[in-house]
Amino acid sequence: MTTTTMSMAKALNAGLRRAMEEDPKVVVMGEDVGRLGGVFRITDGLQKDFGEDRVMDTPLAESGIVGTAVGMAMRGYRPVVEIQFDGFVYPAYDQIVCQVAKFHSRSQGRVPMPMVIRIPFGGGIGAVEHHSESPEAQFAHTPGLKVVACSNPVDAYWMLQQAIACDDPVIFLEPKRHYHSTRAEIDDAASPGPLWESRVVRPGDAATLIGYGPTVGTCVDAAAVAAEEGRSLEVIDLRTLSPLDLGPVEESVRRTGRAIVVHEAHVNLGLGAEVAARLTETCFYSLEAPVLRVGGWDTPYPPARVEEAYLPDLDRVLDAVDRSFAF
Amino acid sequence: MNDPVFGPTPTAPADEGELVQLLTPEGERVHHPEFDLELTPEMLRTFYRDMFLVRRLDVEATALQRHGELGLWAQLLGQEAAQVGAGHALARQDFVFPTYREHGVAWVRGVDPVSLLGLFRGVDNGGWDPHAHGFNLYTIVIGAQVLHAAGYAMALQRDGVVGTGDGDRDAAVLAHFGDGASSQGDVNEAFIFAAWANAPVVFFCQNNQWAISEPIEKVSRIPLYQRANGFGFPGVRVDGNDVLASYAVTQAALKRAREGQGPTLIEAYTYRMGAHTTTDDPTRYRLMEDVEHWKLKDPLARVEVHLRRNGLADDDFFAELSAEADALGERMRRECHLLPDPQPLSIFDRVYAEQTAELAAQQAEVATYLSSFADHAGAGAEGGAA
Numbered sequence: 072m073t074t075t076t077m078s079m080a081k082a083l084n085a086g087l088r089r090a091m092e093e094d095p096k097v098v099v100m101g102e103d104v105g106r107l108g109g110v111f112r113i114t115d116g117l118q119k120d121f122g123e124d125r126v127m128d129t130p131l132a133e134s135g136i137v138g139t140a141v142g143m144a145m146r147g148y149r150p151v152v153e154i155q156f157d158g159f160v161y162p163a164y165d166q167i168v169c170q171v172a173k174f175h176s177r178s179q180g181r182v183p184m185p186m187v188i189r190i191p192f193g194g195g196i197g198a199v200e201h202h203s204e205s206p207e208a209q210f211a212h213t214p215g216l217k218v219v220a221c222s223n224p225v226d227a228y229w230m231l232q233q234a235i236a237c238d239d240p241v242i243f244l245e246p247k248r249h250y251h252s253t254r255a256e257i258d259d260a261a262s263p264g265p266l267w268e269s270r271v272v273r274p275g276d277a278a279t280l281i282g283y284g285p286t287v288g289t290c291v292d293a294a295a296v297a298a299e300e301g302r303s304l305e306v307i308d309l310r311t312l313s314p315l316d317l318g319p320v321e322e323s324v325r326r327t328g329r330a331i332v333v334h335e336a337h338v339n340l341g342l343g344a345e346v347a348a349r350l351t352e353t354c355f356y357s358l359e360a361p362v363l364r365v366g367g368w369d370t371p372y373p374p375a376r377v378e379e380a381y382l383p384d385l386d387r388v389l390d391a392v393d394r395s396f397a398f
Numbered sequence: 399m400n401d402p403v404f405g406p407t408p409t410a411p412a413d414e415g416e417l418v419q420l421l422t423p424e425g426e427r428v429h430h431p432e433f434d435l436e437l438t439p440e441m442l443r444t445f446y447r448d449m450f451l452v453r454r455l456d457v458e459a460t461a462l463q464r465h466g467e468l469g470l471w472a473q474l475l476g477q478e479a480a481q482v483g484a485g486h487a488l489a490r491q492d493f494v495f496p497t498y499r500e501h502g503v504a505w506v507r508g509v510d511p512v513s514l515l516g517l518f519r520g521v522d523n524g525g526w527d528p529h530a531h532g533f534n535l536y537t538i539v540i541g542a543q544v545l546h547a548a549g550y551a552m553a554l555q556r557d558g559v560v561g562t563g564d565g566d567r568d569a570a571v572l573a574h575f576g577d578g579a580s581s582q583g584d585v586n587e588a589f590i591f592a593a594w595a596n597a598p599v600v601f602f603c604q605n606n607q608w609a610i611s612e613p614i615e616k617v618s619r620i621p622l623y624q625r626a627n628g629f630g631f632p633g634v635r636v637d638g639n640d641v642l643a644s645y646a647v648t649q650a651a652l653k654r655a656r657e658g659q660g661p662t663l664i665e666a667y668t669y670r671m672g673a674h675t676t677t678d679d680p681t682r683y684r685l686m687e688d689v690e691h692w693k694l695k696d697p698l699a700r701v702e703v704h705l706r707r708n709g710l711a712d713d714d715f716f717a718e719l720s721a722e723a724d725a726l727g728e729r730m731r732r733e734c735h736l737l738p739d740p741q742p743l744s745i746f747d748r749v750y751a752e753q754t755a756e757l758a759a760q761q762a763e764v765a766t767y768l769s770s771f772a773d774h775a776g777a778g779a780e781g782g783a784a
């Protein structure tokens with residue numbers, strides 16, 4: 072057993088390395104993932120240690136990467152595909168939605184598709200267009216795909232290994248803004264909880280904040296500020312977006328009566344809409360106010376120098392809390 | 399390799415032998431059977447001047463990024479000749495689809511260098527009017543613009559401005575992309591569409607050898623220009639560090655396109671002397687020796703030697719140019735600061751040609767929310783743009 076302190080970037084690298092050590096069928100495919108170690112260095116050193124057959128610097132073509140990963144998976148490999156930035160997943164969208172997602176069901180289970188598609192997602196890094204997007208709802212909307220998002224180094228380490236071990240295709244979302252923002256202790260002998268569970272990350276009883284990926288930190292910060300003002304907010308990290316695990320959320324909302332979902336993706340038809348609808352169905356009599364959503368506006372992701380006005384921040388979360396209480 | 403059944407397999411991705419070249423790295427004028435041309439001393443000086451100023455523009459923007467004034471910059475260092483040569487081959491009525499690195503073509507098309515900075519500073523997604531300059535906005539999604547170019551060329555055909563014989567009317571499209579982009583489906587589909595439509599488009603691939611960390615020689619088994627054969631139109635490889643050859647070959651291909659003879663693929667063989675962008679560290683994947691090797695083929699140096707040796711430009715010319723470059727640099731530094739940050743509420747403008755009531759309502763909500771801060775702190779709504 073060893074315990075190491077790591078950033079999320081390092082934790083993903085370590086998780087990937089361990090998955091590759093444990094299963095020789097795990098292969099990594101993507102642009103610049105080999106020699107360079109990926110533009111975010113998530114695959115740093117893997118090609119050196121596992122060779123070019125297992126860590127492939129592919130041609131620059133996302134549809135090609137995912138499409139060939141399908142063929143590899145059919146032959147028993149477990150491809151871990153890196154999409155360089157969220158905005159560049161769309162050339163592969165057809166392969167993901169029409170092919171990857173449907174193989175298992177249309178083959179009546181004869182052809183599983185154990186593939187992980189890693190996507191650094193979300194904004195706040197001052198990037199040019201197409202580098203800050205949050206496409207999760209488009210994949211969560213697609214039956215046959217599972218979608219998860221990590222929010223901290225420990226989850227990153229374990230969730231990635233669990234996603235790779237999963238026999239279904241998993242869209243694995245990494246909040247790139249937090250690759251290096253925090254460090255945490257990772258005990259590689261720990262036994263992680265299941266992948267498909269949401270989790271209370273800060274207990275409270277006045278209102279429930281629901282986030283995932285980059286907004287978990289925002290919610291926790293908001294809860295800390297609210298606590299100073301005497302309001303105790305519970306924060307839940309969804310972790311899994313498809314399937315959703317709303318058990319802990321419902322339990323929480325039955326106590327607090329108020330729920331606010333926070334994501335960077337556009338509010339319109341975002342994950343928040345689904346969470347709100349389900350809470351309305353399951354917790355109707357406990358709700359003191361409508362479920363509120365805080366998210367990116369229904370506009371294209373804006374230029375970097377105005378992105379702060381677009382992204383949900385602490386103020387906007389607290390404003391939603393106020394609105395919930397004012398209802 | 400020679401397969402007994404299928405015959406030979408081509409295996410020479412980086413053979414430089416077949417380059418079209420009109421000016422050697424040593425500054426010597428050489429002749430070419432198909433692409434020869436006579437240039438006035440004035441044109442030679444113009445080419446040099448443009449390359450010199452474009453290089454300064456690039457150096458200046460790189461420095462602005464280092465000083466935190468730009469979030470990112472994609473350098474064109476080493477690719478000045480390919481771009482300035484191709485840019486000068488365009489007619490006023492032609493249209494260009496650039497990637498994110500075509501600052502040299504932008505310059506020739508009269509796009510103000512300061513407006514190129516907007517995208518990289520993060521104040522807009524391209525601040526110029528594509529129609530005013532016949533120069534589209536930069537496209538970051540690799541390869542997408544090459545299809546747009548083929549489609550634009552199809553529109554020219556329908557507008558009856560191809561093959562009329564009227565040199566002031568007949569138009570063509572110039573589509574830029576990189577060696578890495580040549581793997582994308584979009585680019586290959588654009589070849590198919592252009593061939594199908596016999597569209598007046600010139601595919602201009604700057605093979606700068608690298609797609610971030612991936613060398614093209616590991617991806618393509620044959621020289622990229624030879625791929626054109628398979629699509630049914632001609633391909634040619636030009637010395638992309640030779641502004642004369644880049645100009646001559648592009649001019650011939652655009653002429654062909656305007657005359658209605660269809661697409662051409664030009665592979666401008668060059669080298670990305672700088673990093674991929676300011677966030678990249680090329681020492682992780684390539685050798686300094688390679689860069690040194692390409693320094694000997696510098697696109698500007700050979701023209702300077704040629705101009706001086708043949709008495710086509712005097713010291714005054716170079717001194718004036720240097721002063722002009724200094725002034726350009728100074729203006730870029732000054733005006734970059736002046737680029738206005740977008741107002742938060744402007745995010746909602748122009749999402750649609752016809753604003754929706756739904757989005758207008760969201761904008762109004764945000765306005766109310768932002769003004770609630772202004773009431774308290776005074777820092778206010780504008781603070782959001784910081």
Ligand SMILES: Cc1ncc(C[n+]2csc(CCOP(=O)(O)OP(=O)(O)O)c2C)c(N)n1
Pocket residue numbers: 102131133155159162497499538539540575576577578579580606608609610670674
């Ligand atoms: C669809 C898509 N995938 C990935 C990227 C990330 N990316 C930006 S530039 C680049 C390499 C491009 O290489 P090349 O086409 O040779 O052009 P160069 O940058 O060398 O001019 C990559 C992979 C992108 N912008 N778009």
